[in-house]
Amino acid sequence: MSKRTVHFKIYRYDPDKDEKPYMQDISVELEASDKKLLDAIVRLKTKDDTLSFRRSCREGVCGSDAMNINGKNGLACLTDVDSLPQPITLRPLPGLPVIRDLIVDMTQFFKQYHSIKPYLVNNDPPPERERLQSPDDREELNGLYECILCACCSTSCPSFWWNPDKFVGPAGLLAAYRFLADTRDQDTNARLDNLEDPYRLFRCHSIMNCVDVCPKGLNPTRAIGKIKDMMVRRAV
Amino acid sequence: MVKRQPVGAHYGLKDWIAQRATAVFMAIYTIIFAVCTLTLSEFSYEAWSGLFSSGPFRFLSFLFFLSLFYHAWIGVRDIWMDYVKPDGLRLSLHLVTLFLLVGYAGWAAQILWRL
Numbered sequence: 001m002s003k004r005t006v007h008f009k010i011y012r013y014d015p016d017k018d019e020k021p022y023m024q025d026i027s028v029e030l031e032a033s034d035k036k037l038l039d040a041i042v043r044l045k046t047k048d049d050t051l052s053f054r055r056s057c058r059e060g061v062c063g064s065d066a067m068n069i070n071g072k073n074g075l076a077c078l079t080d081v082d083s084l085p086q087p088i089t090l091r092p093l094p095g096l097p098v099i100r101d102l103i104v105d106m107t108q109f110f111k112q113y114h115s116i117k118p119y120l121v122n123n124d125p126p127p128e129r130e131r132l133q134s135p136d137d138r139e140e141l142n143g144l145y146e147c148i149l150c151a152c153c154s155t156s157c158p159s160f161w162w163n164p165d166k167f168v169g170p171a172g173l174l175a176a177y178r179f180l181a182d183t184r185d186q187d188t189n190a191r192l193d194n195l196e197d198p199y200r201l202f203r204c205h206s207i208m209n210c211v212d213v214c215p216k217g218l219n220p221t222r223a224i225g226k227i228k229d230m231m232v233r234r235a236v
Numbered sequence: 237m238v239k240r241q242p243v244g245a246h247y248g249l250k251d252w253i254a255q256r257a258t259a260v261f262m263a264i265y266t267i268i269f270a271v272c273t274l275t276l277s278e279f280s281y282e283a284w285s286g287l288f289s290s291g292p293f294r295f296l297s298f299l300f301f302l303s304l305f306y307h308a309w310i311g312v313r314d315i316w317m318d319y320v321k322p323d324g325l326r327l328s329l330h331l332v333t334l335f336l337l338v339g340y341a342g343w344a345a346q347i348l349w350r351l
Binding site for chain 1: 241243244245246247248249250251252253314317318319
């Protein structure tokens with residue numbers, strides 16, 4: 001790919017300077033090596049160094065550069081810049097308070113994640129080596145443990161927009177099922193009790209926005225369904 | 237004033253199951269109703285009213301209305317929970333919805349047993 005110019009429309013807001021947010025039209029010439037959207041934004045920053053965004057690993061592992069790209073949440077580092085219709089509209093993740101430009105305050109998101117106790121609870125004395133699982137039991141964790149907590153899913157979920165303080169959200173519920181499904185965990189009942197609530201779990205109406213946007217191809221809706229299955233099996 | 241947000245009401249599963257069960261029942265009733273109506277000997281008020289004079293059909297119809305109102309209760313309550321933030325207003329709307337639906341259930345019984 002040769003040099004080409006890319007046009008952007010970017011949400012800008014610096015609470016110290018701006019009275020309210022505005023959309024900035026800006027173009028940048030990309031080098032042949034600039035392939036991903038993140039490359040283009042980093043290139044853009046050399047032109048306008050006031051633009052703020054998060055990024056770290058640049059390969060879809062850290063989840064820092066999640067943003068709303070042309071109306072759909074995704075990771076800038078995994079998105080081919082040439083595949084996007086122009087002008088490329090970039091906004092911060094919807095539903096979370098904006099700190100500056102494309103950076104959002106993720107406190108509420110992580111608060112919900114922490115509320116499901118995202119760690120193994122096992123009161124048996126630790127064995128000399130690791131706690132073993134059968135291959136079949138381990139298989140159940142596939143599609144759950146890969147979540148990188150980028151928040152693309154939760155911030156595309158209307159139920160999370162309306163009740164971020166009460167609804168755990170797809171990312172948190174996927175993590176909740178990751179520990180419910182783990183045969184080494186001994187806290188199943190308490191975990192189900194913690195989730196049995198009209199807000200915490202049952203705000204999910206299975207519209208599957210989360211599945212649509214997950215950059216890792218995970219399926220929080222299926223995990224939420226399996227949590228409900230476990231609750232039904234426990235109750236009947 | 238309590239500013240912390242309490243969550244963990246420990247209910248919701250029964251409503252979730254009930255919403256699905258009532259939906260299945262309403263779907264089955266709709267098929268039964270369609271078959272019974274379409275196989276009437278003639279399309280007249282007398283034939284239609286005769287259909288409802290049978291005990292089992294009246295019972296099924298009443299169950300259908302109960303399912304409809306219970307299904308609606310959970311659905312409408314979900315809307316209030318999603319969008320109405322002030323707790324007092326939400327509780328009031330829950331109560332208004334509940335009273336209306338209970339009233340509708342009584343009304344449905346009155347209509348069915350008058351046919």
